[in-house]
Amino acid sequence: xxxxxxxxxxxxxxxxxxxxxxxxxxxxxxxxxxxxxxxxxxxxxxxxxxxxxxxxxxxxxxxxxxxxxxxxxxxxxxxxxxxxxxxxxxxxxxxxxxxxxxxxxxxxxxxxxxxxxxxxxxxxxxxxxxxxxxxxxxxxxxxxxxxxxxxxxxx
Amino acid sequence: xxxxxxxxxxxxxxxxxxxxxxxxxxxxxxxxxxxxxxxxxxxxxxxxxxxxxxxxxxxxxxxxxxxxxxxxxxxxxxxxxxxxxxxxxxxxxxxxxxxxxxxxxxxxxxxxxxxxxxxxxxxxxxxxxxxxxxxxxxxxxxxxxxxxxxxxxxxxxxxxxxxxxxxxxxxxxxxxxxxxxxxxxxxxxxxxxxxxxxxxxxxxxxxxxxxxxxxxxxxxxxxxxxxxxxxxxxxxxxxxxxxxxxxxxxxxxxxxxxxxxxxxxxxxxxxxxxxxxxxxxxxxxxxxxxxxxxxxxxxxxxxxxxxxxxxxxxxxxxxxxxxxxxxxxxxxxxxxxxxxxxxxxxxxxxxxxxxxxxxxxxxxxxxxxxxxxxxxxxxxxxxxxxxxxxxxxxxxxxxxxxxxxxxxxxxxxxxxxxxxxxxxxxxxxxxxxxxxxxxxxxxxxxxxxxxxxxxxxxxxxxxxxxxxxxxxxxxxxxxxxxxxxxxxxxxxxxxxxxxxxxxxxxxxxxxxxxxxxxxxxxxxxxxxxxxxxxxxxxxxxxxxxxxxxxxxxxxxxxxxxxxxxxxxxxxxxxxxxxxxxxxxxxxxxxxxxxxxxxxxxxxxxxxxxxxxxxxxxxxxxxxxxxxxxxxxxxxxxxxxxxxxxxxxxxxxxxxxxxxxx
Numbered sequence: 001x002x003x004x005x006x007x008x009x010x011x012x013x014x015x016x017x018x019x020x021x022x023x024x025x026x027x028x029x030x031x032x033x034x035x036x037x038x039x040x041x042x043x044x045x046x047x048x049x050x051x052x053x054x055x056x057x058x059x060x061x062x063x064x065x066x067x068x069x070x071x072x073x074x075x076x077x078x079x080x081x082x083x084x085x086x087x088x089x090x091x092x093x094x095x096x097x098x099x100x101x102x103x104x105x106x107x108x109x110x111x112x113x114x115x116x117x118x119x120x121x122x123x124x125x126x127x128x129x130x131x132x133x134x135x136x137x138x139x140x141x142x143x144x145x146x147x148x149x150x151x152x153x154x155x
Numbered sequence: 156x157x158x159x160x161x162x163x164x165x166x167x168x169x170x171x172x173x174x175x176x177x178x179x180x181x182x183x184x185x186x187x188x189x190x191x192x193x194x195x196x197x198x199x200x201x202x203x204x205x206x207x208x209x210x211x212x213x214x215x216x217x218x219x220x221x222x223x224x225x226x227x228x229x230x231x232x233x234x235x236x237x238x239x240x241x242x243x244x245x246x247x248x249x250x251x252x253x254x255x256x257x258x259x260x261x262x263x264x265x266x267x268x269x270x271x272x273x274x275x276x277x278x279x280x281x282x283x284x285x286x287x288x289x290x291x292x293x294x295x296x297x298x299x300x301x302x303x304x305x306x307x308x309x310x311x312x313x314x315x316x317x318x319x320x321x322x323x324x325x326x327x328x329x330x331x332x333x334x335x336x337x338x339x340x341x342x343x344x345x346x347x348x349x350x351x352x353x354x355x356x357x358x359x360x361x362x363x364x365x366x367x368x369x370x371x372x373x374x375x376x377x378x379x380x381x382x383x384x385x386x387x388x389x390x391x392x393x394x395x396x397x398x399x400x401x402x403x404x405x406x407x408x409x410x411x412x413x414x415x416x417x418x419x420x421x422x423x424x425x426x427x428x429x430x431x432x433x434x435x436x437x438x439x440x441x442x443x444x445x446x447x448x449x450x451x452x453x454x455x456x457x458x459x460x461x462x463x464x465x466x467x468x469x470x471x472x473x474x475x476x477x478x479x480x481x482x483x484x485x486x487x488x489x490x491x492x493x494x495x496x497x498x499x500x501x502x503x504x505x506x507x508x509x510x511x512x513x514x515x516x517x518x519x520x521x522x523x524x525x526x527x528x529x530x531x532x533x534x535x536x537x538x539x540x541x542x543x544x545x546x547x548x549x550x551x552x553x554x555x556x557x558x559x560x561x562x563x564x565x566x567x568x569x570x571x572x573x574x575x576x577x578x579x580x581x582x583x584x585x586x587x588x589x590x591x592x593x594x595x596x597x598x599x600x601x602x603x604x605x606x607x608x609x610x611x612x613x614x615x616x617x618x619x620x621x622x623x624x625x626x627x628x629x630x631x632x633x634x635x636x637x638x639x640x641x642x643x644x645x646x647x648x649x650x651x652x653x654x655x656x657x658x659x660x661x662x663x664x665x666x667x668x669x670x671x672x673x674x675x676x677x678x679x680x681x682x683x684x685x686x687x688x689x690x691x692x693x694x695x696x697x698x699x700x701x702x703x704x705x706x707x708x709x710x711x712x713x714x715x716x717x718x719x720x721x722x723x724x725x726x727x728x729x730x731x732x733x734x735x736x737x738x739x740x741x742x743x744x745x746x747x748x749x750x751x752x753x754x755x756x757x758x759x760x761x762x763x764x765x766x767x768x769x770x771x772x773x774x775x776x777x778x779x780x781x782x783x784x785x786x787x788x789x790x791x792x793x794x795x796x797x798x799x800x801x802x803x804x805x806x807x808x809x810x811x812x813x814x815x816x
Contacts (some may be wrong), residue, residue: 040755067802074809110802118787118794125786133779140772147721147765 035090039080042100043073046107061114068110072103169685172196173250175205175239183261184253186300186313187323193239193250202255204231205239206317211549212339213614214801218316221289224706229304229315230282236613238625245613247625249317256311259356262303265363268395269709272422275301275360276401279310279353283416287346294320296352297328298359318543320344326372327365328352330409331379332525333536334372335457336553339546340527340535347410350419354405354502355388362392380453382645383434400426408453409525436485442478444469444646452483456522460529463515465511470496470518491521497721509564516566521550527569533557537567537583540590540608548607548617561605562590598674604656612661618653633690633698633705641704649705650686660692666692680715684749687716691743701740709745710737716749721762725754 031039047066054062076099078139083089143149172195179192179202189207194200208214214236222232231251279296287292295315302311321341324519326334330351333341359365366388367375378387383484384406394402401422407413418425435451444458445465455475459466469475470492479489495517503510512531517527527536527682533554535543540558547555568584593606598661608614616626620639626632636649650673669689687709694702698799710733715731720726729748736745 025325025564064798064802066794067806069797071159071802071805071809074806074813078813084423106805110798113798114795114802116794117797118791120790121793121797122787122790125790129779129782129786133776135777136772136779140776143765143769143772146723147762149762149769 034087036077036080038087038090039076040073042113043076043103044069044107046104050107050111061111064114065110068113069103069107072106075099076103168259171781173203173205173235173237173239175248175250177240181253183258183299184302184313186258186295186297186315187638188317192246192253193248194447196795202253203250204232204253204314205250206314208236208249208317208613210248210615210617211546212322213545213611214247215315215320215343216612217343218231218291219249219613221291222316225289227282229278229309230285230312232541233314233316238627238631245623245625246628249314251314251316254311254313256305258299258313259301259303259310259360260298262298262360263363266360268361268398271357271360271395274304274307276353276422277356277420278452279312280416280419281314283346283349283353284420286349287416289298292320292343292346293349294348294352295324296356298356298365299326301356307795317540319546321348322542324352325365326375326465327367328355330410331376331384331453331457332527334376334379335461336527336534336536336539337543337546338541339542340533342539342542343534344536344538345410346416347413350413350416351384351410353419354402357398357402357405358388358392358394361394361398366392377447377454377457377699380457381435381437381451386434396565396581396722397422397426404428405702415776421470436483438478438482440482442469442482444472444475446553449478452479452485452488453523453526455479456519456526459515459522460519460526461532463512463529463532466518467511470514488522497672509560513564513569516570518575520570524574524577528561528567530561530566531557537570537578537586540567541607541614544607545611546615548603559594562587562594565591566625571718598671599650599652600659600670600673601653602652602656604653606661608657610661616653616657618651618657620647620649620651626657629693629697632658632661633693633700633702636690637705638701638754640708648686650689655689658689665696679718683709683712683716684746687742687746687749691746694742702742703740706737706740706742706745709742710734713749719749719755721758723764725758739760761790 047062047069050062051059052063080090159192174196181190181192184190184204187245188293193203193205219233225232231254233249233251235250237248238244239246243661285629293315295313298733300313302313304310319339320343321329322334322338329490330348333344362411388406404414414425414428426806434454437450445462447458448601449455449458476489476493480486480500481704495514498512499514516529519526527534531628544555544558547558567587571578571580571583589757590606593601593609594603596602613627617634621635622634626635639650655670655673658666666689669692672685672688713733717726717730720729732748733745
C-alpha cells in the first residue's frame with residue numbers, strides 16, 4: 001500500500017513536471033520567437049483543443065488531428081522561418097486566410113479519418129465473421145446429417 | 156437294463172430310402188399301431204411295413220440304434236426310421252419287415268404243447284437271448300404282435316420299436332408291477348418282463364383265449380397281486396403239464412425268480428427249476444383304502460400308491476398299522492410304518508402335501524419292495540421318466556406336474572435308497588441330479604422342455620411353429636422354421652422356448668454358447684443378435700441351404716440392428732446389404748455384417764470425433780454470434796491506428812518536400 005501511494009505520488013509529480021516543462025517551452029518560444037509562437041498557436045488551435053478534449057488513453061483522435069495539422073503547417077512555418085520570424089510578419093501570415101483554412105481543414109480531415117476508418121474496418125470484420133459462420137453452419141449440418149448427432153442448437 | 160438315452164442317437168443313414176404308401180394300411184401286422192405298406196426305393200423290395208409313431212409317444216432310440224442293420228431270426232427288426240410319406244411330413248415311421256402270417260390274436264383254437272414249445276417258446280426265447288445280449292428288451296410280446304408262419308415253422312415276433320416300451324401291452328401280459336404303471340411309465344424294464352409276457356402268451360395259446368379277458372385292467376392287477384400271477388391266470392384252466400411247470404416259473408412275481416431266456420431254450424431243464432415263491436399272506440378281514448378292498452400287503456401297497464390321499468389318511472389314523480398288526484399279523488411292518496409316520500411328524504408342517512406324498516412313496520416301498528415308484532397317484536419306473544414326461548407334455552399336464560415335482564425334490568434317489576439291492580442307487584442318484592439341474596436351468600434353453608427333449612432323443616419338436624412337420628433333428632429344424640415363418644411372416648419369434656430347448660438338447664453342446672447367449676437381453680438389438688447368432692450356426696452346421704424367409708424375418712426386424720451404426724450413410728449401406736443377403740437366404744453373412752467389430756469400432760470412433768467437431772463448431776459459432784462488441788473495439792483500434800499512420804505519413808511527406816523543395 002505504501003509502495004502504491006509512493007508510485008501514485010511520483011506519477012503525479014512527473015505529470016506536473018511535464019506540464020511545467022511544456023509551459024516553460026511555450027513561454028520560452030513566445031519570448032524568443034514570438035512570430036512563430038503566434039503562428040503555431042493559431043494554426044494548431046484545433047489540435048490543441050483536441051488534445052485538451054480527448055480523454056482516451058494515448059489520445060488517438062487528438063494524435064491524428066495533430067499529425068494532420070502539423071503536416072499542413074509545415075509550409076507556412078517554413079515561409080515564416082525564411083522571412084525572418086518577425087512578430088508583424090507573423091500577424092500577416094496569420095491573417096492569411098488561405099493558410100489557416102488549409103491547416104484547419106487538414107485537422108478536420110484527421111478527425112474524419114478517425115471516424116470513418118473504424119466503420120470501414122468494422123464492415124470488413126463483420127463480413128469475414130458472417131462468411132465463417134456460414135461455413136461452420138454448413139459443416140455442422142453435414143455432421144448432423146452424417147452422424148445423426150442431434151438437432152443444432154440454434155434451429 | 157436301463158440305459159441313458161442321452162446323446163446316443165445318430166442320424167439314421169438309411170432314412171429316406173423307403174417309400175411309404177399311406178393308402179395301403181396294414182391293420183393286422185403292427186401289433187395295434189397304425190401301420191402302412193412300405194418298400195425300399197432303391198431295390199424296389201416290398202414286403203415292408205411302416206409303423207406310425209405317435210407325437211406324444213416317441214420311438215425307442217436305443218433299440219433302433221442297436222437293432223437297425225441287425226439280423227435276428229423271426230424278429231421284425233427295424234430297418235430305418237424316417238419322415239413320411241414325403242420328407243418334411245408331419246408323420247414319422249419305423250420301417251420293419253412285415254410279418255407274413257396272421258397275428259395269433261386271430262386264432263381261436265388251443266395249440267398243442269409240442270407246437271407251443273417248438274414254434275413259440277424256443278424261437279421267442281432265442282430272440283430274447285439275442286436281445287438280452289444287446290441289453291435290449293422287447294416289451295411287446297402279445298398275441299396281436301406275434302405272427303404265425305407256415306406250418307411247422309417258428310412264429311415271428313413283431314416290432315416293438317415305434318412306441319415307449321410296454322406302452323401298448325394289455326395289462327394281462329405285463330407283470331402286475333409294470334401293469335399298474337402309467338402306460339408310458341413302464342420303462343425298458345428287464346428281459347424278465349419279456350419272459351413274463353411270453354408266459355402269458357403260452358397260457359393264451361394253450362387255452363385258446365386270453366385269460367382274465369373279461370376283467371377290467373385294475374381288477375386284473377388286483378387279482379394278480381392277491382393270488383399271484385400264475386394262480387390268477389390259470390385258476391380255472393387246465394394246462395398241459397410242461398407248459399404249466401414252465402409258466403409257473405415264468406410268471407413269478409419277483410423278476411429275479413423268473414427263468415432267463417437261455418434256460419427257456421431247453422424247456423425240459425427249465426420246468427425242473429423250482430423257485431421258492433411264498434404265496435401272499437391273506438388277512439382274515441379286509442381293510443378299506445379309498446375304493447379298494449385290501450386283503451394282503453401287496454394290494455395294500457397298490458391301494459396306497461394309487462390312492463395316496465386315502466392311503467395316507469388310513470396310515471395317519473392308525474387303521475393301516477392296526478390292520479397290519481392284528482389282522483395280517485405283520486407287526487414288524489406296522490412298526491416300520493409307524494416310524495415313518497413319526498419321521499413325517501417331525502419333517503414339516505402338517506399341511507405340507509409334498510411331505511405327505513414322500514411318506515406315501517416310502518410306505519409303498521416298505522410294504523412291497525417290488526413296487527414301482529408311486530408319487531401322488533402317478534406310478535412309474537424311473538427309466539420311463541422321459542417317455543412319461545413326453546406324454547404328460549402333450550396330453551396330460553397333471554402327469555407332467557407330478558413328474559416335475561418328483562424330479563425337483565429328487566425323489567427317485569430316495570426311492571432307490573429304500574430298495575438298494577433292486578436298483579442301481581448311485582446311477583439313479585447321478586441321473587436324478589442331472590435331470591434336476593436341467594429342469595432348473597434358467598432361460599429359454601433350459602427348464603422342462605429342455606429336460607424332456609434331452610430324455611427323449613426321438614421326440615419331435617413340439618413347438619406350435621413346427622406343428623405341421625415332424626422335426627426329428629436339427630437338420631429338420633431350419634426348413635421347418637422357414638416354412639413356419641413363410642406361413643406367418645409378420646409373426647412371432649421363430650425361436651420360442653420349445654425350439655430353443657430342442658436345439659439345445661439335440662446339438663450336443665455344439666450350440667451351447669449360442670443357446671446360453673439368448674438369456675436375458677432387455678435391449679432389443681442384443682436380443683435380435685443373439686437369435687441371429689443361433690440361427691446362423693444352425694444354418695452353417697446343419698442346413699447349408701438358403702433360408703430366405705427366415706432371413707427376411709430378421710431383415711424386417713433389423714431396424715435396431717442397423718441403428719447400432721452411427722454413420723448414416725453406413726446405416727443405409729448396411730440396411731441395403733441386409734436386404735440383399737436376406738433375399739439370398741444367408742444368415743451368417745448378415746450376422747457378420749451386423750457384428751463387424753472392426754467396422755463398428757471405426758464407426759464409434761468416427762462418431763466420437765464428429766461429436767467433438769460439432770462441439771468445436773458450436774463454440775466457434777457462439778463466439779461469432781457474441782463477438783460484435785469485440786469486433787467494434789477492434790475496428791476502432793485499427794481505424795485510429797490507421798488515421799495516425801496516415802497523418803504521420805502526410806507530415807513526413809510535407810517535411811520532405813519542405814526540406815528538398
